[in-house]
Amino acid sequence: MKIVISASDGKLDAPYAAHFGRAAYFLLLDTESDTWQAVANPAVNASSGAGVQSAQLVVNHGAQAVISGSFGPHAYQILMAAGVPMFVAPAGASPSARQLLDLFKAGQLQQIAAPTTAAGGCHGEEGAAGEGGR
Amino acid sequence: MPRIVVASGKGGTGKTTIATSLALSLDSSRTLLIDCDVEAPNAHLFLQPRLERREEVGMLIPEVDAPRCTACGRCAEVCAYHAVVVIGKRVLVLPQLCHGCGSCAYNCPEQAIRERLDVMGVLEAGPTPSGVCFARGMMQVGEAMASPIIRQLKRWAGDGTSACRQAAQAGLHPDASSDGQPIVILDAPPGVSCPVVETLRGADFALLVTEPTPFGLHDLRLMVDVTRELHIPAGIVINRDGVGDGQVEAYCAAVDLPVLLRIPLERSIGEGIARGEPLVAIRPAYVASFQQLYACVESILMETER
Amino acid sequence: MSRVKQLVILSGKGGTGKTSVTAAFAHLAVGSQPNGLRAVLVDADVDAANLELVLAPERLEMHEFVGGDVAVIDAERCTACGVCVEACRFEALAAPADDRPPQVDPVACEGCAACVYRCPNQAISMQPQLAGHWFRSTTGYGPLIHAALRPGQQNSGKLVTLVKQQARLLALDESYPLLLVDGPPGIGCPVISAAAGADLVLIVTEPTTAGIHDLARVLQTSRHFKLPTLVCVNKADLYPAGTATIKTYCQQEQVELVGCIPFDTVVTQAMVAGVPVTAYADGPVTQALRQVWARVKGSLGLPGA
Numbered sequence: 001m002k003i004v005i006s007a008s009d010g011k012l013d014a015p016y017a018a019h020f021g022r023a024a025y026f027l028l029l030d031t032e033s034d035t036w037q038a039v040a041n042p043a044v045n046a047s048s049g050a051g052v053q054s055a056q057l058v059v060n061h062g063a064q065a066v067i068s069g070s071f072g073p074h075a076y077q078i079l080m081a082a083g084v085p086m087f088v089a090p091a092g093a094s095p096s097a098r099q100l101l102d103l104f105k106a107g108q109l110q111q112i113a114a115p116t117t118a119a120g121g122c123h124g125e126e127g128a129a130g131e132g133g134r
Numbered sequence: 135m136p137r138i139v140v141a142s143g144k145g146g147t148g149k150t151t152i153a154t155s156l157a158l159s160l161d162s163s164r165t166l167l168i169d170c171d172v173e174a175p176n177a178h179l180f181l182q183p184r185l186e187r188r189e190e191v192g193m194l195i196p197e198v199d200a201p202r203c204t205a206c207g208r209c210a211e212v213c214a215y216h217a218v219v220v221i222g223k224r225v226l227v228l229p230q231l232c233h234g235c236g237s238c239a240y241n242c243p244e245q246a247i248r249e250r251l252d253v254m255g256v257l258e259a260g261p262t263p264s265g266v267c268f269a270r271g272m273m274q275v276g277e278a279m280a281s282p283i284i285r286q287l288k289r290w291a292g293d294g295t296s297a298c299r300q301a302a303q304a305g306l307h308p309d310a311s312s313d314g315q316p317i318v319i320l321d322a323p324p325g326v327s328c329p330v331v332e333t334l335r336g337a338d339f340a341l342l343v344t345e346p347t348p349f350g351l352h353d354l355r356l357m358v359d360v361t362r363e364l365h366i367p368a369g370i371v372i373n374r375d376g377v378g379d380g381q382v383e384a385y386c387a388a389v390d391l392p393v394l395l396r397i398p399l400e401r402s403i404g405e406g407i408a409r410g411e412p413l414v415a416i417r418p419a420y421v422a423s424f425q426q427l428y429a430c431v432e433s434i435l436m437e438t439e440r
Numbered sequence: 441m442s443r444v445k446q447l448v449i450l451s452g453k454g455g456t457g458k459t460s461v462t463a464a465f466a467h468l469a470v471g472s473q474p475n476g477l478r479a480v481l482v483d484a485d486v487d488a489a490n491l492e493l494v495l496a497p498e499r500l501e502m503h504e505f506v507g508g509d510v511a512v513i514d515a516e517r518c519t520a521c522g523v524c525v526e527a528c529r530f531e532a533l534a535a536p537a538d539d540r541p542p543q544v545d546p547v548a549c550e551g552c553a554a555c556v557y558r559c560p561n562q563a564i565s566m567q568p569q570l571a572g573h574w575f576r577s578t579t580g581y582g583p584l585i586h587a588a589l590r591p592g593q594q595n596s597g598k599l600v601t602l603v604k605q606q607a608r609l610l611a612l613d614e615s616y617p618l619l620l621v622d623g624p625p626g627i628g629c630p631v632i633s634a635a636a637g638a639d640l641v642l643i644v645t646e647p648t649t650a651g652i653h654d655l656a657r658v659l660q661t662s663r664h665f666k667l668p669t670l671v672c673v674n675k676a677d678l679y680p681a682g683t684a685t686i687k688t689y690c691q692q693e694q695v696e697l698v699g700c701i702p703f704d705t706v707v708t709q710a711m712v713a714g715v716p717v718t719a720y721a722d723g724p725v726t727q728a729l730r731q732v733w734a735r736v737k738g739s740l741g742l743p744g745a
């Protein structure tokens with residue numbers, strides 16, 4: 001299964017990135033072959049449409065599940081349309097990407113049914129990377 | 135055909151108070167007031183229009199004809215706002231990011247994109263008891279962009295050369311004597327960015343309402359910059375004169391901006407406006423002041439023409 | 441790790457006193473029991489940014505803000521065919537006179553690039569446009585993140601989003617528990633951006649017919665985005681019947697009214713003196729603001745009432 005985790009750096013032990021659209025990196029993990037790669041997020045500093053571009057990027061990489069701290073409405077819409085389920089890290093903790101993967105495999109992460117950030121700025125995504133790790 | 139925009143920069147200085155009272159002081163048979171503050175319109179509270187004409191307004195949003203779409207991605211490529219996204223074989227449109235530019239529809243090699251009206255608000259117009267013609271736009275709650283609504287409102291309410299003639303023909307004002315030149319007064323939104331600029335576009339004169347306080351002065355300077363950039367002559371109304379300090383007056387003198395009216399701070403005026411009464415109803419003596427103000431504007435306009 | 445709480449102050453109608461209330465809260469936060477409440481102050485009214493006028497900031501950083509792109513026509517490649525003028529839906533291109541290229545109105549141009557794709561001679565390109573600046577300053581009440589949009593610019597919403605992002609990063613970096621945001625008037629894009637992510641919206645309204653009308657619009661807006669909201673009435677004694685109407689309205693709408701602040705020229709006097717009104721004088725306005733602040737802090741779950 002191909003799982004994507006938003007991260008603050010391109011390493012498995014890096015803290016996860018709390019806001020999907022503004023993540024510095026996406027870690028693409030293949031649980032079958034037990035391999036992974038890090039992709040830098042070109043939209044991290046985009047003035048608008050960061051969520052859209054980030055969602056498109058992970059869909060293009062064949063993500064079958066995405067894990068982050070929160071998802072804005074545009075990223076949410078796109079991932080929903082692509083049929084990719086979204087999961088959020090538990091609040092108040094700051095696990096590494098590796099720890100999040102373990103939590104996911106143990107079925108301990110919550111799947112979301114709605115965007116987790118209230119309306120992103122209409123011309124931009126609200127949410128700096130933060131809250132739980134950068 | 136004077137088009138006078140009443141603007142301010144800072145909110146709450148009295149734009150609507152001034153705009154409505156100016157309209158009420160002139161020949162109502164040829165005066166049209168357009169409330170361009172489509173996010174929070176208030177002029178209707180003072181003019182009490184009978185809103186007989188109504189039209190939905192919005193932006194053209196793309197709609198993809200799925201059978202014709204080949205998911206080539208050209209639409210997403212040309213969209214400057216990331217409002218069109220291709221996911222697998224599907225095209226997803228994000229209306230919140232769309233600016234209605236039409237580029238995706240034009241550039242689709244399969245002609246697979248239609249545009250449909252995404253309603254963002256409503257335009258309304260009608261006569262008022264005073265005889266002044268009235269038009270306004272009201273943006274739907276939750277919508278982001280005021281400018282497209284303002285742009286369409288101005289077109290719909292009538293252009294400067296035949297505002298009241300058109301209004302009369304459209305049944306807006308059946309008694310309009312179409313001999314005199316129509317006067318169009320536009321009540322602008324607060325601020326200095328795109329909705330205000332959209333309101334100002336095509337104006338002959340900008341009547342800037344300010345208060346003699348540091349906030350008032352700060353925002354007046356910004357507003358003056360805008361009018362200079364748009365090459366629109368401006369004049370000042372100082373509202374709530376007596377509160378604050380003398381810096382606004384000093385600034386106006388320094389940059390050669392005529393102060394066309396001063397309204398002193400009087401609690402009873404504030405109370406009347408709180409009740410929804412126009413200034414000229416609270417203090418009828420101001421009718422003459424507004425007529426004088428208009429005469430000044432006319433002479434400034436004649437001078438600038440030369 | 442504790443979260444940063446975000447309080448956003450809105451009004452709908454302009455001039456109800458948002459900035460004066462924000463400045464008062466900034467002052468009261470510092471004096472909160474037991475050890476003061478540290479807050480990052482944000483002026484999200486980027487069109488007409490007034491908060492700095494009462495906080496005496498010292499500017500530390502200035503950054504450029506590039507909003508969007510603007511179309512630029514290469515005169516050498518342009519044949520003045522006028523196709524771009526037809527393509528533009530924003531009236532940003534004036535029809536060419538004689539053989540000269542059309543003029544681009546940089547204020548009207550929305551950066552959509554429709555003209556770029558239409559031009560048969562590839563004579564148009566999009567160039568980034570400096571739309572304003574944002575600043576980080578320090579004040580006696582905490583850091584202030586603010587901005588100035590160049591007059592006439594679009595992209596207010598983007599600049600507001602940027603200012604809030606920077607403030608939030610700062611708050612997280614230096615463990616500030618609170619973001620105190622002075623919002624813009626209206627209900628459109630800049631307000632939506634200012635309110636995004638708020639833990640609590642405080643609507644400052646006034647008991648005028650216009651104020652009440654706009655209270656309904658801004659409350660609908662904040663509810664549309666599912667934001668917890670409180671209301672307070674400024675200049676409450678200016679028109680007691682209006683204040684009574686607001687009280688009834690709030691009851692009907694099940695939104696909590698957390699205080700009434702009397703009308704008093706002391707607010708303007710404090711503004712002229714360049715300080716928050718609560719730091720300027722200790723009369724009825726300050727007392728009322730203290731009460732509103734206490735209720736707001738309680739709603740946010742912040743320590744020290």
